[in-house]
Amino acid sequence: MMDFAYWLPIIWAVILVAAISIYVVLDGFDLGIGMLFALERHPDRRDVMVNTIAPVWDGNETWMVLGGAVLYGVFPGAYATLLPAFYLPIVLMLLALIFRGVAFEFRVMTRGTGREGMWNAGFMAGSAIAAFCQGTILGGVVQGIRVVDGAFAGGPLDWLTPFSVLCGLSVMCGYALLGATWLIWRTTGVLEESCRRWAARLAVGLFIGIVAVSLWTPLLHAPYLRRWTDWPNIAFVAPVPVLVVMLGGLFIMGLRRGHSKGPFLCALGWFFLCLSGLGITVWPYAVPPGLTLWDVSSPPSSQFFQLIGTAILLPIILTYTIYSYHVFRGKVTETDGYH
């Protein structure tokens, strides 16, 4: 039983990080496309942008619901401290996602009534605010929250620091890059050309963000610094920054040579590396700097019961998610009939 209580939280941490990564990547390009509405003003091309994600965005957002539910069931101690700590950015993010989500339908349904502009703005602003809040919350978790007796004991604006704002802006930039590279893959013509230009600039922005966050993070807490500089840790973690730079090279090549999938895959790689880096940094804490995974876990009977279901259901979910993407594969053009 002791072993069970030790291993179950680790297995769940891996699953949770995987679910969050899938969410970040999938909804990342959705939110990125929303933000790119700021750069693309042409109504037809905006329709194409939305059409590339309309059939799949519900599913993408469901990963976020899964993240919340898993945290609630498996790490209730983390759920119960993180959510009150990030009360305001979470509420703001949820409201922004409401605007973004309904805008998919509303912007089309109100076409010709003069309200379409409002829902286009809602789509754009909702995506931008949601992205910023997600980055800020991520940064806020890394910088840590004040916990007394296992409960949040800080103030309502503790999360708002230069570091968390930097993370927010970096995530905005990263999502927009995901969106632009996704559109390079899935569209043609003028839109694809614009996206190649935007992607180059956004990649520079993201790169600066990654470097800044990476240099700042070890300074937040002493254990973070030791994680990245002590021997033998450094041998295991050194490949992360090296890979970031290598992907940058591949990205530039893909963009210049007109690859359609390459830039998107490189952007995915960056997100994967960043999330891994953050994971390495905060391990084994669920709520830095005080609560470990084991401190916040639900009893093994809960974690085990949920693990059985997850082991069966997650592969099935991934299968039909891939099927759904497969049905709507290929380049989307302005004459495509579906919305």
Place this chain on the structure above:
Amino acid sequence: MQYAHDPALLLARFQFAFTVGVHIIFPAFSIGLAAYLAVLEGLWLRTGRSVFLDLYRYWIKVFSIVFGMGVVSGLVMSYEFGTNWSIFSKKAGPITGVLLSYEVMTAFFLEAGFLGVMLFGMNKVGRRLHFAATCCVSVGTLISMTWILSSNSWMQTPRGYTIDPTTGRFMPADWLAIIFNPSFPFRLVHMGLAAFLSVAFIVGATGAWHMLRARKAGKISSEPVRVMFSMAMWMAAIVAPLQILAGDAHGLNTLKYQPAKIAAMEGDWVSEDHAPELLFGIPNMKTEHTDYAVKLPLAGSLILTHSLNGKVPGMKDFPRDQRPPSPVIFFSFRIMVALGMLMMLVGLWSLWLRRNSTLFTNPVFHRVALCMAPAGFLALLCGWITTEVGRQPWTVYGLLRTSDSVSPVALSSMAFSMTAFVVVYVLVFGSGLGILVRMLGRAPQEGEHDTPPSHASGILATSMHPGVIDPSTGKGA
């Protein structure tokens, strides 16, 4: 009620009630409408009659709007347990959080995964596979309802747990007992029927509206309109009486497991046999008396125990700090029952008209059916208020108080978010309602479009933006 004076707690409760009250409409709508769409598409594949395809295409546009609003309002709920009720989440999360995760994995993904195919994939995957997608979405909505009601019922009638003495957490001991807790089967049936009934009355009112319009224009209403009206009235005639039986059974179950809730619903203060039923009254929690009571002798015992001398509980059986606020649920319960009776009468009336072959020609009935459009949803909301407010002052019945469940969130944050939620919900869901009403105001056509013209991008969309020239193709409007 000692907690009534804590404004942060009151705001947390009001905010949760408001957001879930708005949310509950959409899943209920989706449950009923997805099943209706599956039936329509099945009938189309089986009979080949185009009227069913027309109706399918008409209602799927409504479904896409309703489902989208359900997703975004539901996302709020999955985080609000933690933002507003962190102590509850921490203590009950090992049980309710796991049930919610199962809901996400067995239902939400299934719905969302096949929704894209259902909405946009008719020409891409073929009829049979498309029908399978519709069925998956419909089954997903039903599975979702099953898990969330299991979780909600566990909070009402908790079973299968132990309480950890050091942390006060609920530890799962028997998952089958947790999932199939005593009130779950009754709540599931009652809620499922409510969802079907709510949608039946929306579909019926839409049909009635278009028949009244056709009549005014001196025309005969189209076949899709008649078919949808007829189908809706069949549902009303069959489901409304079943719902009353289900509600009665649920009431007996509540009497057994939550007698304080029954006493507050009935406005009864003293436990008695040969109890009357109060048709009207104003329960006063301070004076422990129900003022202006209009009593129907013996009916209280008869309804609640199915015998004239059955013993009915009174609120004085319970300490003051364990009584739910009777004035709220006394009325919400009566409104729900009255609406249920009205819906049954409409259903029975439709049977009578059908026998006389005047179902499609009686304008008085059509007007009544139109007015009954929100009846199902209003009854559903009233029922939800009755069961949730009736659970007070507990979150986990008899074990964890609402006042001990609330998050340590500052009053200022709570006030800010409450305001923001109200403003955004009124704006977004108000607009959604407007869009729905406009969509339903347009009659279904014979040969209904797959997607409305404005819905498709490309050439059609371009024509919606006069004066725009696309430099890439030189195409303009």
